Amino acid sequence: MRQIKKITWLIMLPMLLHTMVMAQTSIKGKVTGPNNQPVSNATVTIKGKAKASQTDAKGEFTVMVSKGETLVFSSVGFVSKEIKVAEQTIINVKLTQDEGLLEGVVVTAMDIKKNPRELGYSVQKVDGDDIQETQRENFVNSLQGRVAGLTISPTSGAAGASSSIVLRGFNSLSMSNQPLFVVDGIVVDNQSVDETSDGGRGIGLASDRPNRNNDYQNRIADINPSDIDNVTILKGPEATALYGSQASSGAILITTKRAKTTKFQLQYDNSFRVSQLTRFPETIDQYSNGNNGIPASSFRYFGPAYGDTTLLFDNVKLFFRPGIAQTHNIGMDFGLKNSFFRLSGSVFDQQGVVPNNDFKRYNLRLSNTTKIGKYIELMPSVSLIKTENNKVLRSAGGYMLSLMIWPNKNNILNFEDPVTGDKLPLFSSNPNADYDNPFFNVYNNVGKDVTMRATTSLGININPTSWLSVQGRFGYDAYNIEGYTRFHPKSFYVSSAIQGTLDNYWRKYAGYNHTITATAKKKVGDFSFRGMVGTMWQDYKTQMYAITGNTLSSTESFDSSITAPNSRVRLLRNYFGEYNKQILRQFAYFGEAAVSYKNMLFLNYTHRFESASTLPAKNRNYNYPGGSLSIIASDLIKPLKNSDVISYWKIRTSLAGTARLNTPYSTQSVFVNNFASGNGFSYGFTNANPELAPERQSTYELGTEFRLFRNKLNLEATYYNTLNKGQIIENFRLSYGTGFVLNTQNAASTRNQGVEITLGSNVINKAKFGWNFQMNFNKMWNEVIDMPKNVSEYYIADTWLYGNARGGLVFGGPTTSITGFGYERNLNGDVLINPTNGLPVVEQLFKIRGDRNPDFTLGINNSFRLNRFRLNFLWDIKVGGDIFNGTHRFLTGAGKSPLTADRFTPRVVKGVLKDGRENTNPTPNTIVVVPALNDAYYTNMPEEDFIEKNVNWLRLRDLTFAYALPKNPFRDLPGIKTLEVFLTVNDLVLMTNYTGADPAVNGNTAGSRGVGGFGFDYGTMPAPISFNFGLKTSF
Amino acid sequence: MPGIIGNFVGSSAAAGSAYGLANDGVNIARYVQYFATNSAGNTFDQMGGATGASDALGSVWAMHYFGMGENLNKMVNWGMEEKKWDYVGVGYAIRAFSWLALTNMYGEVIMREAFRPEQLVFNYDNQKDVYDTVRAIGRLALDYLNKTGDNASQANLAKGDAYFYNGDVNKWKKFVYTVMARSFNHLSNKAEYKPDSVIKYALLGINANDDNATCKFANTGITGTSNFYGPVRNNAGALRQTEYIANLMNGLNSRFTGVTDPRSFYMLRENTNGTIRGIKPNKGASGLVTADQPQSFWGQVFSSAAAPVSDVTCRYIFKNGSPFPIITASENKFMLAEAYLRKGDRSSARTSYAEGISLNIDHLNTDYSAGVPAPRLMTPAAKTAFLTNPVVVPPAASLSLSHIMLQKYIALYGFGMHETWVDMRRFHYTDLDPSTGVQVYADLVTPSGIDLFINNSNKLVYRARPRYNSEYLYNIAELTRIGAIALDYNTKEQWFSQK
Incomplete structure (x- = not known):
């Protein structure tokens, strides 16, 4: 089908080209702005005709006109200019900035474009060019540091890794905190596969796994970064109030590139990447396998030190390979009369730094803008995407941990018998009792996902009169994923009796949504009024067919037919040949009333009425208001009006409410499959709640914006305060006296506050040299302000990755806390020591031992321009925030951590004996321990010791150096208009006080709920350093 | 129902968890010296209780309240609605057994307030009341097992208990009688102990191997x-x-x-x-x-x-x-x-x-x-x-x-x-037989010194603490009332073995 479409367009192309050469006179020229800066992408139209042209990067244009016609030059942020064509062949135009519209327009909720002056809330915009320039295939990763209040947590540095996105901190304890993604006014899916299926009733895997050792792409990453014109980030619920509950964690609005004229343009760019993994947890290598100083065939290194002659291998180096990737993007603009087309395609092919980890993506997109008559504009688009991801396991069960503790006397390359291909034994004749060699692991414990996606949308704008406009946005987004995860029959991670496991799944998603709005405007004297009414319909269906089985009859095939039939387990409905479904439908209508006075006082009120299918009938209909006020103080206060210092000063405030929904079907306890002999059904763990009501979120925001020194410096500051009441807590534990293990209630409340400051400056803006600077500061703090009194801790089970530390939440504590085991102490705070062995007594209780929330984060972006050179670099700074370094705990227990290097040094643990007198008459500990001979010294260390406090980082995220070639060498190459070569380096510099590989860690995938697993490090592969080079050209 | 049966031993319902007698049995067998670990240092070999955040010895708790829990209630309710009296009877029979197994492990347990899905905290009841309830439910079970007609049918019941009694209500009755006999037999130290009650119910109970209450397994290669x-x-x-x-x-x-x-x-x-x-x-x-x-x-x-x-x-x-x-x-x-x-x-x-x-x-x-x-x-x-x-x-x-x-x-x-x-x-492990003066469990040596778990304060084990992740996080007030917060709670003798 796709093939046919491609061919059709190739045939049509010459015809389109033909229509363009019929004009009369060719006029060239240059459009400039202040300081003679070229204005690129300015539109040049002939008055009264649809035909138009655009200026290039140097502000130059060519247009065919007849004498007597009028050319109109316009560009966002500038006052339009009209020039009548006489005898000239060169027209140079100087545009003046439109002070009132300096920032241009911004896209707000419902794809309504507004003047930033009137907004009572904070919005931030990122240019598509900046996103593309990072060469990051998952475009969300390029947003980190560029937007105040936006945090991206990639799951790992693997090819195809997911990323979770959080705007303004964590509001919900057990539901998703991911924002809504909207592309050209259409809601687009960003789920990651959540492996948990709650005993087969959900849409996870049949083996019902906890999102720890696999990863699934967050689906918004399917978007081709080269199709993005710009991204607008709506952070608070005031901004997203019109999108309703789906956007209670904010919204990210993507506007795609569209052709604006009929002029034929072709762009091509490519990028070639080499990546190298350079950051690893530190290990020591001088001790042999053993326990308590005695040699033993175990994966612990408390044996004697190696002799000088022992041959040791650098297995870590032997394991990883250079990552290689290439991207090719092509874009084509063309048009016919009043219809403008853009066709774009992209191929991305990546080989990860871990063997057998690859990712491929193919994108094709066709969009069109057609004007029909005077009033109607149609904007259809279709995108087709295919991704393929060969995956390896991560975290527990992954290659990383076994690589770190693989005996260095053993050459890691010898992992299979060269003849039979069998796993080579290391310590045990039973392969299932022997750790998997990391190579064996990545080649044999494997997964794969193949996704096919089609997103179609249609935008309709009708402007029958100057005061009324009607907009419709209709979108259908669908994809299928087919995937598997296989554990080899001889893997350490399955017992020999199991003989391997294979999980297969088939996932289908289909989402339809539309929004229709009608806006009327009226000006009466100094007052302007605007009224809007609209409706929105959303219908999202995710379906899953999943099967797991063991006793694999083949290691070549990944078809579920190789599992033993009697061992197969499916999701509940799959037994009846049907997919498990999760359907969410939501209907809403809403309105907005706005009034402004003299373009300097803006008052806005919105209200949304919503009905959602996930809630019980009696609580299904709910509504919430939003309001904002914006004052342009610089206009209001007379003396400021023409000030050289303060050019613009705005004060804004807004308030809004919104709701958050429960997971579909969490209102009714259901039976799940029972796998006891005879099968049948029994209740799952979950006590569903037929009384559930939507979670309520209310926020207020205060902000101010300054433009100082004749617009040289922009400063924007925002404070927000969000209260989430009656949070829907799914899967929280109570006494089993309820008859269940997990419960569902409107139980807790949280408060989330923050300050965001953006400082930007166009420091130098000369014709030959320019320097732009932007800084995004973000500080958040949050607290669990209500929880049932008897619930001492609520935790997201996924985060309990290793040992006894997890993302537990405690009344009065932060929402980002780490709970875990620690030292038992007396009233004086001294560590208690076990009198029998001299080791500390561990307090085996999950108490708050750390907080992952940073003190603040700062993104600093600098862009320099010198003649034909450009240099951009983005620093990402994080100060504070704790990390549970599970990897370090693992390596310490295994005798590989540098912490164990001085194991032969006798020591007395500082503390007092737990002898019953620890609080009355404490006895200081004097028991000498030699850890080398008593390695319980290390294994006994509680998690508290491995929570690294106040981890900071300074990271050079993206660095781009580009050079635009002069035209000369290509004189003879017809058609080439611009040619730029570039080098982009990702993650080049990382300075941190963290002892692990990389402090930007996430123990879970983006599919995890609530606060998720950021700040939990357990066998996570960090992001490699990547060098991207390529060229960018247009024809 | 197969799931409930499976739960006797160790269920594999949602998420493959293993709740049941056999799971906790691994540790209880260490208390009674059936099994010991092949290396030193196991807490339960030392008669220790579950410590810290461990759910060890909480499996029967989960079996009773969750695994069987609402499933048994549902089965009884459906049986009533559909007039499948045999299912109702079997439901009560299993519940009687389960209350007894539960209280023998934990002593005081949640009984009157059990299975209230909307409640946040739960009060505990005395063991004596639980014993009385076992017999009351046992009698209720017998009433329904005796009730034939309507939709009670061996063939239909066998769909549920194929891996247990295969639809034979007479065997279920014997099961109930033996559970009743157990409940009287356990009180041998008490003044009100009547051997005739034990004899009466035991004679009506399971007396042939063919009547043994046994969980059978389909053994298809999956854990469940x-x-x-x-x-x-x-x-x-x-x-x-x-x-x-x-x-x-x-x-x-x-x-x-x-x-x-x-x-x-x-x-x-x-x-x-x-x-x-x-x-x-x-x-x-x-x-x-x-x-x-x-x-x-x-x-x-x-x-x-x-x-x-x-x-x-x-x-x-x-x-x-x-x-x-x-x-x-x-x-x-x-x-x-x-x-x-x-x-x-x-x-x-x-x-x-x-x-x-x-x-x-x-x-x-x-x-x-x-x-x-x-x-x-x-x-x-x-x-x-x-x-x-x-x-x-x-x-x-x-x-x-x-x-x-x-x-x-x-x-x-x-x-x-x-x-x-x-x-x-x-027999308090080492009681002497009053008639012979020798130790009933002849030659039994209970752990002592460093072989007795440190938290036991030199006392032997008499109970398990309630399941940690059910009670110790969410029901602290009531645990404090019954003394279950103490580190040696596992050594507190239960009502049934006291005089």
């Missing part, structure tokens, strides 16, 4: 259909037989000196010397030379905790598909023997005692001969020789509580640890 102690479930790798059980069966115990029990090669594992030896709790190999160290129950060397690919080297309840007994006729006979003896009817006591042994031998021969070395298979002659050996079956006049409790101890080996623990606690 496999025996908890088999290699597929992989739960018994580190467990080894103790010196106590080995000596009871190899003739080294002072009560049965010189008698080699023909059942030993069925229930226990030999060493490379071909003899039966066992280990002491918390002593690892206990000084046994390698050739004397017992194999694992899966036939692996002493030090190996690994599960074999196939279960051909396994025997008894340690095979993937072996049935797992819940209550046996043999146990019922030993209850009778004890009650007759306490009543003073020595001749009936001796008869029941001998029947208890005989039924156990038959049971082993029928269900558990697979994997036993051919020369060790029990012949009828061997059985007769054993039963006529006066050291084993003495004349009525010399039959003692010690004989009965020790043979019951052997007959329940490996699966009946919950009931054996009740018995041992009734």
Whole structure:
């Protein structure tokens, strides 16, 4: 089908080209702005005709006109200019900035474009060019540091890794905190596969796994970064109030590139990447396998030190390979009369730094803008995407941990018998009792996902009169994923009796949504009024067919037919040949009333009425208001009006409410499959709640914006305060006296506050040299302000990755806390020591031992321009925030951590004996321990010791150096208009006080709920350093 | 219903969790010295309780409140609505059993407020009230099991309990009677103890091996259909037989000196010397030379905790598909023997005692001969020789509580640890028989000194604490009231064994 479409367009192309050469006179020229800066992408139209042209990067244009016609030059942020064509062949135009519209327009909720002056809330915009320039295939990763209040947590540095996105901190304890993604006014899916299926009733895997050792792409990453014109980030619920509950964690609005004229343009760019993994947890290598100083065939290194002659291998180096990737993007603009087309395609092919980890993506997109008559504009688009991801396991069960503790006397390359291909034994004749060699692991414990996606949308704008406009946005987004995860029959991670496991799944998603709005405007004297009414319909269906089985009859095939039939387990409905479904439908209508006075006082009120299918009938209909006020103080206060210092000063405030929904079907306890002999059904763990009501979120925001020194410096500051009441807590534990293990209630409340400051400056803006600077500061703090009194801790089970530390939440504590085991102490705070062995007594209780929330984060972006050179670099700074370094705990227990290097040094643990007198008459500990001979010294260390406090980082995220070639060498190459070569380096510099590989860690995938697993490090592969080079050209 | 049945042993409902008797049995068997770990340092070998945030010994708690929990309620409700009286009866029968198993483990438990899905905190009830409830529900079960007609049907019931009684309500009635007998038998230390109550219900109860309450397994290769102690479930790798059980069966115990029990090669594992030896709790190999160290129950060397690919080297309840007994006729006979003896009817006591042994031998021969070395298979002659050996079956006049409790101890080996623990606690592990002045559990040495868990404050174990992740996080106030916060709560004697 796709093939046919491609061919059709190739045939049509010459015809389109033909229509363009019929004009009369060719006029060239240059459009400039202040300081003679070229204005690129300015539109040049002939008055009264649809035909138009655009200026290039140097502000130059060519247009065919007849004498007597009028050319109109316009560009966002500038006052339009009209020039009548006489005898000239060169027209140079100087545009003046439109002070009132300096920032241009911004896209707000419902794809309504507004003047930033009137907004009572904070919005931030990122240019598509900046996103593309990072060469990051998952475009969300390029947003980190560029937007105040936006945090991206990639799951790992693997090819195809997911990323979770959080705007303004964590509001919900057990539901998703991911924002809504909207592309050209259409809601687009960003789920990651959540492996948990709650005993087969959900849409996870049949083996019902906890999102720890696999990863699934967050689906918004399917978007081709080269199709993005710009991204607008709506952070608070005031901004997203019109999108309703789906956007209670904010919204990210993507506007795609569209052709604006009929002029034929072709762009091509490519990028070639080499990546190298350079950051690893530190290990020591001088001790042999053993326990308590005695040699033993175990994966612990408390044996004697190696002799000088022992041959040791650098297995870590032997394991990883250079990552290689290439991207090719092509874009084509063309048009016919009043219809403008853009066709774009992209191929991305990546080989990860871990063997057998690859990712491929193919994108094709066709969009069109057609004007029909005077009033109607149609904007259809279709995108087709295919991704393929060969995956390896991560975290527990992954290659990383076994690589770190693989005996260095053993050459890691010898992992299979060269003849039979069998796993080579290391310590045990039973392969299932022997750790998997990391190579064996990545080649044999494997997964794969193949996704096919089609997103179609249609935008309709009708402007029958100057005061009324009607907009419709209709979108259908669908994809299928087919995937598997296989554990080899001889893997350490399955017992020999199991003989391997294979999980297969088939996932289908289909989402339809539309929004229709009608806006009327009226000006009466100094007052302007605007009224809007609209409706929105959303219908999202995710379906899953999943099967797991063991006793694999083949290691070549990944078809579920190789599992033993009697061992197969499916999701509940799959037994009846049907997919498990999760359907969410939501209907809403809403309105907005706005009034402004003299373009300097803006008052806005919105209200949304919503009905959602996930809630019980009696609580299904709910509504919430939003309001904002914006004052342009610089206009209001007379003396400021023409000030050289303060050019613009705005004060804004807004308030809004919104709701958050429960997971579909969490209102009714259901039976799940029972796998006891005879099968049948029994209740799952979950006590569903037929009384559930939507979670309520209310926020207020205060902000101010300054433009100082004749617009040289922009400063924007925002404070927000969000209260989430009656949070829907799914899967929280109570006494089993309820008859269940997990419960569902409107139980807790949280408060989330923050300050965001953006400082930007166009420091130098000369014709030959320019320097732009932007800084995004973000500080958040949050607290669990209500929880049932008897619930001492609520935790997201996924985060309990290793040992006894997890993302537990405690009344009065932060929402980002780490709970875990620690030292038992007396009233004086001294560590208690076990009198029998001299080791500390561990307090085996999950108490708050750390907080992952940073003190603040700062993104600093600098862009320099010198003649034909450009240099951009983005620093990402994080100060504070704790990390549970599970990897370090693992390596310490295994005798590989540098912490164990001085194991032969006798020591007395500082503390007092737990002898019953620890609080009355404490006895200081004097028991000498030699850890080398008593390695319980290390294994006994509680998690508290491995929570690294106040981890900071300074990271050079993206660095781009580009050079635009002069035209000369290509004189003879017809058609080439611009040619730029570039080098982009990702993650080049990382300075941190963290002892692990990389402090930007996430123990879970983006599919995890609530606060998720950021700040939990357990066998996570960090992001490699990547060098991207390529060229960018247009024809 | 199959799930509820599966829950007796160790269910595999949602998420493959394993709640049930067999799961906690791994640790309770350590308390009663059926099993010990092949290396030192196990808390339960030291009679310790669950510590910290551990859910150990909380499996029966989860079985009762969650695994069976609302499922049994639903089954009873549906049975009522659809007039399937047999299902209602079976539902109550299992609930009666489950209350008794629950309280014997934990003492005070949530009873009146149980199964209130909207409640946040729960009060506990006294054990006496739970015992009364067991009997009340037992009688209710009998009423419904006796009710025929409407939609009660053997064929339909068999759809639910195919792996238990296969739809036979008469067997379910016997099950209820034996549960009632247990509830009276457990109160032997109390003034109100009446041996006649035990005798009445035990006579109505399970008295033939065919009536044994046994969980059977489809054994299809997934955990849910496999025996908890088999290699597929992989739960018994580190467990080894103790010196106590080995000596009871190899003739080294002072009560049965010189008698080699023909059942030993069925229930226990030999060493490379071909003899039966066992280990002491918390002593690892206990000084046994390698050739004397017992194999694992899966036939692996002493030090190996690994599960074999196939279960051909396994025997008894340690095979993937072996049935797992819940209550046996043999146990019922030993209850009778004890009650007759306490009543003073020595001749009936001796008869029941001998029947208890005989039924156990038959049971082993029928269900558990697979994997036993051919020369060790029990012949009828061997059985007769054993039963006529006066050291084993003495004349009525010399039959003692010690004989009965020790043979019951052997007959329940490996699966009946919950009931054996009740018995041992009734005798406070080392009580002397008032009529003979010797220790009822002859030669039993309980852990002491460094082998007794530090938190026990030098006391033996008498209960398990409620499941941590159910109670210790969410029901603190009530735990404080009953004293369950104390570190030695596991040593607090329960009501049933007190005078």
